[in-house]
Amino acid sequence: MPEHILTYFRKHKQIIEENLQLCADPKDIEAVHQFRLSVKRIRVAATLTSMICESCFDSKTALKDINRLFKRSGRLRDVQVSLQLLAGFNKEGLAPVIALYHKRERKQRLKFEKALDAYNNKSLDACELIIQEALAGISAKRALSAGHRLLADMESDIRELFHGSKHEKRLHAIRTRLKSINYLNNIFDEQLPVQEYLNISVERLRELGELAGAWHDSLTLEKKITKFIRKSPDPDMHVALRSFVKELKTRKQELQQEYSCILMNEVKI
Numbered sequence: 071m072p073e074h075i076l077t078y079f080r081k082h083k084q085i086i087e088e089n090l091q092l093c094a095d096p097k098d099i100e101a102v103h104q105f106r107l108s109v110k111r112i113r114v115a116a117t118l119t120s121m122i123c124e125s126c127f128d129s130k131t132a133l134k135d136i137n138r139l140f141k142r143s144g145r146l147r148d149v150q151v152s153l154q155l156l157a158g159f160n161k162e163g164l165a166p167v168i169a170l171y172h173k174r175e176r177k178q179r180l181k182f183e184k185a186l187d188a189y190n191n192k193s194l195d196a197c198e199l200i201i202q203e204a205l206a207g208i209s210a211k212r213a214l215s216a217g218h219r220l221l222a223d224m225e226s227d228i229r230e231l232f233h234g235s236k237h238e239k240r241l242h243a244i245r246t247r248l249k250s251i252n253y254l255n256n257i258f259d260e261q262l263p264v265q266e267y268l269n270i271s272v273e274r275l276r277e278l279g280e281l282a283g284a285w286h287d288s289l290t291l292e293k294k295i296t297k298f299i300r301k302s303p304d305p306d307m308h309v310a311l312r313s314f315v316k317e318l319k320t321r322k323q324e325l326q327q328e329y330s331c332i333l334m335n336e337v338k339i
Contacts, residue, residue: 071205072122072213078257079115079201082108083194086136093186096179099150102143109140112194114253119201122216127204135193142185146178152291159317163310167298217258224251225267229339238289241329245282252276270336278332285325292318 085108092101116129130137153171156164205213224247231240231247252275255262264272292315299311333339 071202072208072210074259075115075118075205075213075257076198076202079112079198082111082115083198086112086194087191090186090189090191093182099154102147102150102182106140106143106147109136110249111253111256112136112197114250115257116197116201118213118216118220118254118257119204121220122208122213123204127200132197132200133193135190136197139185139189142182146175146182148290149175149178151287152294155287155291159314161310161314161317163307164314166302166304166307167295167311170298214258214261217254217262220254221251221262221264221267224254228333228337232333232339238326241282241326242286244333245279245286248275248282249279252279268337270332274336278329278337281325281329281332285322285329288318288322288325292322 086105089101089105089108092098093105095101113129113133116127116133119127120129149171153168153175156168156171228244228247231243234240251264251268252272255264255272260272264270264275268275270278295311295315295318299308299315302308302311
């Protein structure tokens with residue numbers, strides 16, 4: 071059995087369980103973040119297991135409970151990230167927007183807590199058992215071969231996404247694939263040929279992921295505040311907010327250009 075896959079799953083299952091307890095504190099923003107990171111990691115472990123044992127493991131069915139909670143936590147996390155970004159700008163005229171985001175945070179917090187109360191906290195134990203049974207008798211060579219195939223599939227997805235559309239959503243989808251490649255490589259103790267497929271080192275891959283994350287945060291906040299301006303009845307408020315949106319847009323475009331340049335010139339997609 072490829073123990074490293076099961077060990078990785080167990081590690082992040084424990085992190086999820088620990089952070090779900092910490093999430094009881096509304097002020098513990100980091101707990102929500104760490105919970106979501108580990109869910110993304112066990113998703114990759116589950117997808118890999120599905121590739122190894124297609125007939126005996128369905129990752130979507132096995133993770134349906136945690137995925138439901140993950141989706142609900144995403145809306146809370148988006149608001150929290152926007153508040154952190156707003157705090158970093160410290161601009162006059164943002165008070166109404168910040169107040170609105172605090173209100174949204176409270177609303178999303180209540181919805182997350184409701185979903186957390188309904189969550190089956192034994193679901194990941196059941197998933198772990200299914201993975202253990204699915205991987206029983208599987209050789210390390212077969213698992214590594216599946217890791218190579220999954221890496222190749224994600225690299226192919228990145229190329230198709232980049233050339234298939236000019237919409238900003240494609241860059242977000244590419245960002246998701248890049249992060250998944252990093253998690254997949256972690257499962258194999260960074261022994262996968264990432265540089266052979268992407269033309270960049272593992273360290274550069276992580277830097278690219280951080281850059282893509284900063285771009286996406288700016289994009290999300292820009293869209294939300296633009297929508298707020300459209301719905302706001304106070305024209306005096308618009309002057310400061312439009313100035314802020316302009317600054318946000320400049321920041322987003324700079325990050326997007328750097329992100330795209332690395333994809334084209336270093337990853338060579």
